[in-house]
Amino acid sequence: MSDLNTNPTATDFFSQLRTSLGSSACPDEIIAEVRADFEAQVERLCAEGMGEAEAIGRALEQLGNPYELAHHIRAERAPLPGRGMRILRMAATFVVITWTLLMLWALRPGAYGSGGVAVTLGVAMFHLPVILLLWPGIVWRRNWLFGLLPAALGLIALVFMSAGGVSQTSEIVIQLEGSADLASVPAQIPDSSKQINRLLLIRVTLFLSFGSACVILFLMMQQRAQRRRAVGLLIAGLLLAELPFQIEEWRFRVGRDHLTSQSGAPEQAAEELSPRYRYRPDSDENDFFLSWSRPISPGFALCYGSERDETWVID
Amino acid sequence: MAHSPFSTGLIRSSTDLVLLTLLGERPMYGYELLVTLADRGNGQFQLKQGTLYPLLYRLEREGWIGATWETPPSGKKRKVYALTRDGKREQKARTEEWQRFTTSVDAILEECKGGNKS
Numbered sequence: 001m002s003d004l005n006t007n008p009t010a011t012d013f014f015s016q017l018r019t020s021l022g023s024s025a026c027p028d029e030i031i032a033e034v035r036a037d038f039e040a041q042v043e044r045l046c047a048e049g050m051g052e053a054e055a056i057g058r059a060l061e062q063l064g065n066p067y068e069l070a071h072h073i074r075a076e077r078a079p080l081p082g083r084g085m086r087i088l089r090m091a092a093t094f095v096v097i098t099w100t101l102l103m104l105w106a107l108r109p110g111a112y113g114s115g116g117v118a119v120t121l122g123v124a125m126f127h128l129p130v131i132l133l134l135w136p137g138i139v140w141r142r143n144w145l146f147g148l149l150p151a152a153l154g155l156i157a158l159v160f161m162s163a164g165g166v167s168q169t170s171e172i173v174i175q176l177e178g179s180a181d182l183a184s185v186p187a188q189i190p191d192s193s194k195q196i197n198r199l200l201l202i203r204v205t206l207f208l209s210f211g212s213a214c215v216i217l218f219l220m221m222q223q224r225a226q227r228r229r230a231v232g233l234l235i236a237g238l239l240l241a242e243l244p245f246q247i248e249e250w251r252f253r254v255g256r257d258h259l260t261s262q263s264g265a266p267e268q269a270a271e272e273l274s275p276r277y278r279y280r281p282d283s284d285e286n287d288f289f290l291s292w293s294r295p296i297s298p299g300f301a302l303c304y305g306s307e308r309d310e311t312w313v314i315d
Numbered sequence: 316m317a318h319s320p321f322s323t324g325l326i327r328s329s330t331d332l333v334l335l336t337l338l339g340e341r342p343m344y345g346y347e348l349l350v351t352l353a354d355r356g357n358g359q360f361q362l363k364q365g366t367l368y369p370l371l372y373r374l375e376r377e378g379w380i381g382a383t384w385e386t387p388p389s390g391k392k393r394k395v396y397a398l399t400r401d402g403k404r405e406q407k408a409r410t411e412e413w414q415r416f417t418t419s420v421d422a423i424l425e426e427c428k429g430g431n432k433s
Contacts, residue, residue: 030368033394037346037364044350064365072365076372139376223378225401 010038013060020070025080030073038063078139078222079146089136089151096134096158100127101241108245109297112313116249120242122203125210126161128234130154132217138230139222244296252292252302259290260306282307321359330370332413333360335398335406338380342397345371371396379405 005011014031021027038059045055063069080086104123111119132138133151140146221227255273262269270279270288280289287307291314294300300315337343337351345367353361362370374380379402386392398406 029394032392033345034364034368036391036393037344037349039391040346041349041364059364062364064363069365069368072369073372076369076376078376139378222376223401225378 007056009060010056013063013066016066017070020067021073022070023079024070024074024077030077034063075143079143080136085148086136089134089148092151092155093131093134096127096131096155100124100131103127104241105297108241109294109300110313110315112249112302112311116245117242120238120245122207122210124234124238124241125207125214127158129210129213129217130158132214132230138226141220141222145220248294248296249302252304255292256290256304256311259288320361326360326362329413330362331374332406332409334370334374335379335402335409338396338398339403339406342395344393344395348396374402377405378402 014035017034018027018031021030024030041059041062042052042055045058046052050058100123104120107123108116108119130151133145133154144150218227218231221230255277258273259269259279270277270290273279276293276295278291282288287305289306290304291301292303294302300313302311303314304311333352333356334348337348337355343351346364348371349362349364349367371380371382375382375396379399380396381399382394382396384392385395
């Protein structure tokens with residue numbers, strides 16, 4: 001059998017196939033695979049007694065139109081990025097994960113209990129879509145998700161929202177024109193309940209939007225094994241991130257409960273606690289105030305007031 | 316007696332199962348799969364080479380098969396496909412589904428044949 005690489009019909013076919021494959025993932029690998037199988041088929045047909053030219057024609061007929069073949073292959077073949085781009089995207093993913101953890105460690109200490117869990121979930125959901133789109137190893141159902149564009153858009157949105165944009169807590173109370181007599185200006189105190197409702201609405205909207213984006217992205221993962229791994233890593237990450245704060249808050253509750261369970265004077269019980277606790281009785285000495293500097297985040301303290309049985313965080 | 320080829324719909328619905336089953340037997344490269352397909356099943360199940368590659372890439376994208384390049388002792392480098400752990404699970408599930416399906420269809424055909432006779 002002559003060298004099929006020099007056969008003009010075959011060369012023409014593979015040249016058209018190569019052009020049609022364009023920027024698909026590893027087009028040379030696809031061509032090598034198809035060519036190897038094509039040559040095996042021609043060899044077998046020739047071994048069965050067919051002439052070489054006829055065998056080549058039959059084998060090319062089996063492959064079909066090169067443009068159609070390339071079209072069907074492109075639809076199924078995941079367009080994975082080149083090595084350089086893969087390394088860049090992996091590096092970008094680790095940067096975003098590090099940023100997420102830093103943001104979590106900055107925001108989480110300012111919350112307590114279920115509010116703290118909501119902060120952890122919120123921070124995770126806010127950054128997760130970008131992490132998923134940036135990571136180059138995930139196989140998606142839609143080829144456009146492999147591109148850098150959705151990840152880049154997500155990253156831009158993330159940077160913008162992290163930077164804060166317009167503050168939601170400030171509003172112009174009153175605008176002065178000319179040299180107004182300040183004494184004659186009526187006092188106007190901003191409606192704080194309106195601010196809280198607005199903030200709550202914004203938070204719920206963001207929570208639902210990013211939560212939905214996360215769910216959609218998980219459903220768009222082609223491989224079940226990857227989906228399971230991603231969900232598993234997310235849960236493990238959330239637990240690991242939240243655990244230190246939960247341990248902190250549990251330690252605080254141990255100290256608080258130790259004081260509140262005392263039937264007599266809690267001052268004595270307070271002395272048994274570690275120096276990290278600060279105890280202060282109220283003026284009537286029936287109630288007390290307790291604060292505890294968070295070990296992980298020294299700039300924050302967990303506080304408890306026995307009068308209203310309330311726990312809060314101060315920074 | 317020469318049989319007419321199977322309808323496109325029937326082939327399309329069973330190709331994944333057939334390919335997964337063949338690769339479950341042993342790893343194969345593309346052309347080897349085509350030859351084995353033609354040899355088994357009374358030669359009724361035949362695929363064109365151009366149809367095979369998109370199917371294999373889809374199964375690979377699903378994570379049911381994996382591919383490696385191997386050089387046999389005598390011959391050129393070839394891309395060999397093999398079943399993954401997920402692929403084995405999928406093949407088993409689809410085989411059970413197919414058996415339930417064909418049993419169901421056979422039962423209906425048998426009952427209708429009995430009904431027609433009476």
